[in-house]
Amino acid sequence: MAITTSSVLPAPVQQSLSFKLLSVPTPYMIHKIPAMLKYMPRNGGTDLRMRRFNPLATATVPLGNSGVYPPAQQLTAIDIDAKMDFYGTYVVLNEQVTLQSQDPVLNEAAKRLGVSLRQTEDELTRNMLAATASFINCVGGTNGDNPTELVRSDVDEVIKTLASADAYTISDSIEGEDRFGTAPVRDSYFVMASTNLIGDLERVAGFVSKSQYPNQDQVLRPEWGSISNTRWLLSSIGSSDAFASLNGNTIYNCFVAGMEAYCCIEQDGYSAQFIYRPPIYDGPLALNASVGYKFAEVPRITNDAWIINLRCTLSI
Amino acid sequence: MAEQLIASGSFTSDGAAHNIALRSDFNVFRVWNRTQSATTQTTGRGCKFEWQRGQADGEAFMFTKQNSVNALDLELITTGGFTRVDQSSQVLGAAQATSGTDVTQANPAVVTVTAHGYSNGDRVRIYGTTGMLQIAGYDFTIAAVAANNFTLAYLDSSGFAAVATAGFVRKVPNNPIYSPQANRITAATAANPMVVTFAVDHGMAVGEKIRLKVSADYGMIEANDLIGEVTAVSTANNTVTLDIDASGFTAFAFPISAVAAAGVTPAHIVPVGDASSTLAGAMDNTAQIVMELGAGPDGPAGSTSDVIYWEALASGYTLAE
Numbered sequence: 001m002a003i004t005t006s007s008v009l010p011a012p013v014q015q016s017l018s019f020k021l022l023s024v025p026t027p028y029m030i031h032k033i034p035a036m037l038k039y040m041p042r043n044g045g046t047d048l049r050m051r052r053f054n055p056l057a058t059a060t061v062p063l064g065n066s067g068v069y070p071p072a073q074q075l076t077a078i079d080i081d082a083k084m085d086f087y088g089t090y091v092v093l094n095e096q097v098t099l100q101s102q103d104p105v106l107n108e109a110a111k112r113l114g115v116s117l118r119q120t121e122d123e124l125t126r127n128m129l130a131a132t133a134s135f136i137n138c139v140g141g142t143n144g145d146n147p148t149e150l151v152r153s154d155v156d157e158v159i160k161t162l163a164s165a166d167a168y169t170i171s172d173s174i175e176g177e178d179r180f181g182t183a184p185v186r187d188s189y190f191v192m193a194s195t196n197l198i199g200d201l202e203r204v205a206g207f208v209s210k211s212q213y214p215n216q217d218q219v220l221r222p223e224w225g226s227i228s229n230t231r232w233l234l235s236s237i238g239s240s241d242a243f244a245s246l247n248g249n250t251i252y253n254c255f256v257a258g259m260e261a262y263c264c265i266e267q268d269g270y271s272a273q274f275i276y277r278p279p280i281y282d283g284p285l286a287l288n289a290s291v292g293y294k295f296a297e298v299p300r301i302t303n304d305a306w307i308i309n310l311r312c313t314l315s316i
Numbered sequence: 317m318a319e320q321l322i323a324s325g326s327f328t329s330d331g332a333a334h335n336i337a338l339r340s341d342f343n344v345f346r347v348w349n350r351t352q353s354a355t356t357q358t359t360g361r362g363c364k365f366e367w368q369r370g371q372a373d374g375e376a377f378m379f380t381k382q383n384s385v386n387a388l389d390l391e392l393i394t395t396g397g398f399t400r401v402d403q404s405s406q407v408l409g410a411a412q413a414t415s416g417t418d419v420t421q422a423n424p425a426v427v428t429v430t431a432h433g434y435s436n437g438d439r440v441r442i443y444g445t446t447g448m449l450q451i452a453g454y455d456f457t458i459a460a461v462a463a464n465n466f467t468l469a470y471l472d473s474s475g476f477a478a479v480a481t482a483g484f485v486r487k488v489p490n491n492p493i494y495s496p497q498a499n500r501i502t503a504a505t506a507a508n509p510m511v512v513t514f515a516v517d518h519g520m521a522v523g524e525k526i527r528l529k530v531s532a533d534y535g536m537i538e539a540n541d542l543i544g545e546v547t548a549v550s551t552a553n554n555t556v557t558l559d560i561d562a563s564g565f566t567a568f569a570f571p572i573s574a575v576a577a578a579g580v581t582p583a584h585i586v587p588v589g590d591a592s593s594t595l596a597g598a599m600d601n602t603a604q605i606v607m608e609l610g611a612g613p614d615g616p617a618g619s620t621s622d623v624i625y626w627e628a629l630a631s632g633y634t635l636a637e
Contacts, residue, residue, distance in 0.1 A: 047595050052589075079590045082599040083600040127494060132496070132498055247444060
């Protein structure tokens with residue numbers, strides 16, 4: 001019997017594209033989660049000025065019956081300013097790419113640009129916090145570096161400093177329930193940090209994993225757990241400074257933020273623009289399409305006493 | 317697509333490396349040294365330099381004018397040429413070990429690093445300074461550069477207990493990119509008004525408000541958490557004068573090396589805001605794309621007083637890098 005095999009026939013076409021594209025690594029974008037969103041009005045200049053009045057003194061002395069007025073108090077205020085900056089990037093696609101490729105290149109370019117936009121915003125906010133927040137070095141650890149690895153006494157110090165500055169916590173407490181292995185979670189400041197801290201974080205006394213929260217409804221996806229009055233959001237693009245410790249090791253910046261500690265200001269009507277220009281706009285032969293984004297934004301700490309960069313190194 | 321001129325200009329060399337801020341899309345950069353081109357050379361001298369995107373950092377095609385002849389010879393230099401710098405980069409330079417006297421006890425402190433290659437105004441990070449761990453992990457703006465040492469112009473280490481007997485240095489690109497920024501304090505006067513010195517160029521202006529963060533390890537605990545308004549600045553000394561009467565405060569002093577090693581939070585300031593009449597403290601992203609021109613007789617930035625002409629070109633699209 002003559003069987004027709006693949007070796008009899010001419011070689012088959014050997015490539016077929018799986019149309020389900022593979023997932024692209026995308027970090028958690030944590031740095032804008034506790035941020036206030038503000039808008040720069042259109043035609044409103046280049047800088048947004050925010051103002052905070054300073055507290056007045058209390059009046060604890062009785063007025064008495066003399067009819068004499070006590071001295072009046074003067075209002076004072078501080079201005080917080082931020083200058084708008086514009087950002088953008090794009091991809092240029094030759095028309096033959098979109099004409100001949102089996103995978104949806106233009107669609108994928110749009111997706112990748114979207115992630116790039118949001119990650120750019122996140123990194124800008126992260127970099128601003130690293131550049132301008134006051135810091136406290138971890139000193140309670142035993143790794144012989146300065147700062148040391150993260151320990152409970154350092155977390156307590158930051159909480160005490162924020163609470164003493166009247167910083168309000170961001171999240172409400174999660175009430176305890178009669179469920180095995182769970183523990184109540186206190187009202188908390190939010191901490192934004194690197195995933196490289198996972199080991200050290202779990203060794204801190206009093207750490208509660210998010211899986212041990214009594215109620216999972218209020219858990220954020222990038223959240224790793226809580227320590228005392230802090231809840232920790234981790235990302236692979238968490239902030240770090242290379243060769244910055246006493247011994248030249250990487251320092252990890254853990255931004256501990258209270259409510260209304262910082263903001264991200266967007267240009268009104270210009271917060272994010274996605275721009276596709278088909279080849280017809282390219283030139284005499286309409287050879288190339290382009291797809292890109294642009295946006296205008298500036299992050300700014302609005303109260304420097306309500307956010308602290310807790311700096312640490314790793315235990316090993 | 318044909319190259320298009322996107323920027324050009326000239327400057328007179330001060331003998332140091334020179335940065336030129338540019339649009340990010342330049343692919344070609346050229347430099348002509350007018351002074352040396354017009355001079356009868358006694359030895360070969362670089363007069364024209366070219367760079368294309370994709371070349372390694374520090375490279376350049378150098379055209380040397382040979383002796384009294386106007387003909388140019390071509391050679392490739394691999395250091396001291398052009399470096400395209402993205403100032404938003406957080407990547408530090410290579411580690412260089414201190415040697416000899418390492419870091420001196422002096423005002424200002426001097427760091428010895430053989431053939432370091434740094435320029436005035438560069439920002440460096442110092443760590444592992446055995447015996448002088450007070451400054452380990454600090455960034456400094458450097459000045460008074462010599463071939464094998466440089467000065468930390470804003471650090472008086474004469475009161476430290478010992479010299480550093482080891483250490484490492486890395487160049488910091490432009491980190492952080494935001495301004496105004498947190499900055500470490502290297503000195504603060506117990507006087508009225510208070511004058512504060514910083515480790516890194518502060519870039520502040522009159523009218524800005526800053527908060528002082530000074531722990532007891534640095535002596536002047538009374539200043540901790542005070543907010544002051546900048547009333548005067550000195551770029552030469554990298555100081556600001558604040559509207560704070562510190563005459564009754566404890567003297568500011570670095571902790572000894574052993575205390576620093578045991579763990580301290582360095583004294584620093586953070587930007588708070590502005591007095592009402594100025595926008596000097598407005599938060600701004602200062603990162604740029606710059607072309608860094610190496611200095612010296614065979615560098616594109618030339619020697620002191622050389623007049624340098626330059627041009628940057630771009631093509632519409634870059635097909636490959």
